[in-house]
Amino acid sequence: MPIFLENEQATVAFGHSLAELCPAGFNIYLYGDLGAGKTTFVRGLIQSLLPKAKVKSPTYTLVESYDVSAAEKNPNGLKNIYHFDLYRLGDPEELEYLGGRDYFSGDAVCLVEWPQRGEGWLAKADLEITLEYQAGGRNVLLQAHSEQGKIVKDEIIKSHNG
Numbered sequence: 217m218p219i220f221l222e223n224e225q226a227t228v229a230f231g232h233s234l235a236e237l238c239p240a241g242f243n244i245y246l247y248g249d250l251g252a253g254k255t256t257f258v259r260g261l262i263q264s265l266l267p268k269a270k271v272k273s274p275t276y277t278l279v280e281s282y283d284v285s286a287a288e289k290n291p292n293g294l295k296n297i298y299h300f301d302l303y304r305l306g307d308p309e310e311l312e313y314l315g316g317r318d319y320f321s322g323d324a325v326c327l328v329e330w331p332q333r334g335e336g337w338l339a340k341a342d343l344e345i346t347l348e349y350q351a352g353g354r355n356v357l358l359q360a361h362s363e364q365g366k367i368v369k370d371e372i373i374k375s376h377n378g
Contacts (some may be wrong), residue, residue: 218348218355218360219376225349225352227253233261233375237368239292241322243339249346250303253354254329257347258299261327264346265290265297272358273301278314302330308337343368 221227228310238244238261246254259271260262265287282297284290305311309332320326320339331338342365346357358373360366 217359217373218350219372219375220350220353220355223351224253224256225254228260228263230356230376231262231351232264234372235261236283236291237371238294238325239364240294240324242342242364242368243320243326244329245341246303246327246329246347247331247337247344248354252347252349254347255301257345258327258329262297262299262369265294265317271297271299272283273367277311278305279316279319279320292326296325297307298326300326300328300331301347302328302333304332309335311337341365 219230221230234244246257248254255271255273262269262271262282265284266282269282278300280299282299283295284297286293310334316337326339328334328338328341332342340361342360342362344359344361346359348355348357358369
């Protein structure tokens with residue numbers, strides 16, 4: 217069952233709600249067309265922990281890192297959040313040259329836009345989020361791929377339907 221987000225503020229709020237649920241070592245893969253709200257969601261998640269952070273899409277750098285270890289509000293004790301945007305990735309092997317495997321450590325949350333471009337190289341997703349345009353807003357589809365992913369998915373659905 218999709219979750220409907222009526223505007224950008226709702227997409228940011230959706231990111232905020234997920235920040236409180238993501239444990240260390242959690243991987244979220246984001247799917248959707250250009251402009252579907254993937255980076256807006258990421259901005260909400262990161263700014264929930266680091267309110268003054270300037271969150272931009274790392275289209276040319278491939279990854280932006282955020283040290284959240286000293287964040288005032290950090291319910292899960294995360295150390296880092298890594299935001300990947302693989303839209304311009306030519307070959308998944310490029311991630312190896314960036315030291316990409318180090319990012320998927322047990323103390324971080326990894327948010328990956330365009331994960332299909334890193335297929336065969338990326339760690340397994342705990343949760344996949346697909347954003348689709350719908351009636352001026354966005355539908356969000358969630359698919360869990362781990363036990364922790366199922367827990368987070370169930371909590372998100374409960375909070376948006378309750």
